[in-house]
Each structure stands twice: as C-alpha cells, then as structure tokens.
Amino acid sequence: MTVIEVTELRKAYHGTPAVDGVSFTVEQGETFGVVGHNGAGKTTTVECLIGLRRPDSGTVRVLGMEPARQRRALAQRVGAQLQESELPARLKVAEALRLYAAFYREPDDWRAVLQRWGLGPIRGKSFGDLSGGQKQRLQLALALVGRPELVVLDELTTGLDPVARRETWALIGGLKAAGTTAVLVTHYMEEAEALCDRVAVFARGRIAAVGTPRELAERTGTGSLEQAYLALVESAMREEAR
Numbered sequence: 001m002t003v004i005e006v007t008e009l010r011k012a013y014h015g016t017p018a019v020d021g022v023s024f025t026v027e028q029g030e031t032f033g034v035v036g037h038n039g040a041g042k043t044t045t046v047e048c049l050i051g052l053r054r055p056d057s058g059t060v061r062v063l064g065m066e067p068a069r070q071r072r073a074l075a076q077r078v079g080a081q082l083q084e085s086e087l088p089a090r091l092k093v094a095e096a097l098r099l100y101a102a103f104y105r106e107p108d109d110w111r112a113v114l115q116r117w118g119l120g121p122i123r124g125k126s127f128g129d130l131s132g133g134q135k136q137r138l139q140l141a142l143a144l145v146g147r148p149e150l151v152v153l154d155e156l157t158t159g160l161d162p163v164a165r166r167e168t169w170a171l172i173g174g175l176k177a178a179g180t181t182a183v184l185v186t187h188y189m190e191e192a193e194a195l196c197d198r199v200a201v202f203a204r205g206r207i208a209a210v211g212t213p214r215e216l217a218e219r220t221g222t223g224s225l226e227q228a229y230l231a232l233v234e235s236a237m238r239e240e241a242r
C-alpha cells in the first residue's frame with residue numbers, strides 16, 4: 001500500500017521557489033530518508049505532508065487524505081517531530097505525555113512510552129529545564145504516543161550525544177519492525193544508511209536522485225551514501241552556476 005504520494009509539488013515563499021517540482025512515493029512499512037543541503041526544501045516538503053503548509057501546486061496524498069484540507073483527521077494517524085517545536089516551559093515531561101495521549105483515539109500507554117524512551121528519571125522535570133537532547137527525546141516520544149501509522153521526523157538526532165543517537169536508532173529500528181512507516185529528514189548520511197530503505201537527495205528544491213543507499217552509491221560510481229550525496233549535490237550546484 002502506498003502511504004505517501006507526492007506529485008509535482010511546488011511551494012514558493014515571496015515568489016522564490018523553495019520546492020520546485022518534487023515527486024515521490026513511500027510505501028507502507030518503509031523508512032524513507034530525506035537528505036539535502038541547507039535550504040534544499042526538505043522541511044517545506046515535510047510540512048506539506050502533515051498539512052502545515054498548503055502547496056502552491058501539485059498533489060500530496062497521505063494515507064489517502066489531502067493534508068492541507070484534512071489536517072485534523074490526518075493528525076490522528078500521523079506523528080510528527082519537527083525542528084524546534086516548543087512546549088510551554090512549565091509543562092512537566094509526564095504531563096506532556098499524558099496530555100498528548102489524551103488527544104488520540106487509540107494511544108499507547110503513556111507510562112510505557114515514558115519508560116521506553118528513557119524519560120522515567122526526568123518525568124517530573126519541566127520542559128523549560130530540559131537539556132537539548134532531553135527535549136528532543138521527549139518530542140520523539142510525543143510523536144509516537146498516539147501509535148501513528150506514519151511518523152515524520154525532522155532532524156531526529158541533531159544535538160544528541162553519540163550514545164543517545166545509537167539508542168534512538170535502535171528505537172526507530174523497533175518502529176520499523178512494528179510496520180510503522182517513517183519519513184526521516186537528516187543531515188547524517190551514516191544515519192540514513194543505517195535506518196533508511198530508500199533515500200531522496202534534495203538539491204535546490206528538487207529531488208536529484210532517489211533510491212536505496214546502495215543504488216545511489218552505484219549510480220554515482222562512489223563507495224558510500226555520503227560520497228553519492230556529495231556527488232549529487234555538487235552536480236546540482238554546478239548546474240545552477242551555469
């Protein structure tokens with residue numbers, strides 16, 4: 001089953017294209033990576049997937065719905081962790097999880113989520129007093145407490161220490177084993193290689209290439225996703241300079 005279908009998506013800010021004709025599909029159970037240089041259009045694209053932004057043109061279908069029109073219905077089935085999302089400073093970790101769980105029709109047991117994500121020891125801490133990594137971890141737990149069919153994770157492990165990053169990878173691996181579809185925006189090629197079935201390389205508002213990490217390495221005649229990424233982005237930049 002196709003969970004995400006994006007066709008010729010375009011979105012401009014004040015007349016400048018941020019996403020300029022992007023098409024891709026994501027199948028159920030896939031972990032789909034979105035990588036690309038700063039300003040390549042990744043966040044704008046994922047914001048269109050969850051209905052936070054309305055496309056200028058093109059179509060976006062997520063779980064058979066049109067996100068810009070059916071944002072509320074979609075929110076019951078999609079969990080999202082976005083860059084720099086904030087919570088009220090005084091809200092405590094356990095309260096946040098309980099509150100989010102109440103929003104969903106069939107949530108996970110929020111106490112179990114608290115333990116699974118290693119938040120037990122800081123359950124009584126206020127959001128405003130958490131470290132960057134702790135905030136990140138809480139945001140992830142909040143994205144998952146509704147037992148979503150699809151999770152959209154923008155810069156999942158940015159700011160996490162190496163141990164926390166590996167732990168997060170293991171938890172994402174667990175999601176995959178449970179059949180949850182995931183879209184993962186990341187700047188870490190090692191992370192995309194470890195977690196993603198397929199990766200889309202964004203450059204200048206378009207997709208320069210999409211495929212498994214191995215396919216991308218083969219297609220570019222390089223030995224790794226990181227080298228493939230550099231080759232693809234450099235070539236897109238060279239075209240722009242022409």
Ligand SMILES: Nc1ncnc2c1ncn2[C@@H]1O[C@H](COP(=O)(O)OP(=O)(O)OP(=O)(O)O)[C@@H](O)[C@H]1O
Pocket residue numbers: 013014017018036037038039040041042043044045
């Ligand atoms: N709200 C906005 N208003 C105006 N321009 C915006 C807005 N949001 C994004 N842009 C511009 O659109 C382009 C794409 O931004 P976007 O955030 O989608 O890129 P990104 O690939 O997620 O980048 P990064 O890796 O830096 O997070 C950039 O040039 C950015 O400056």
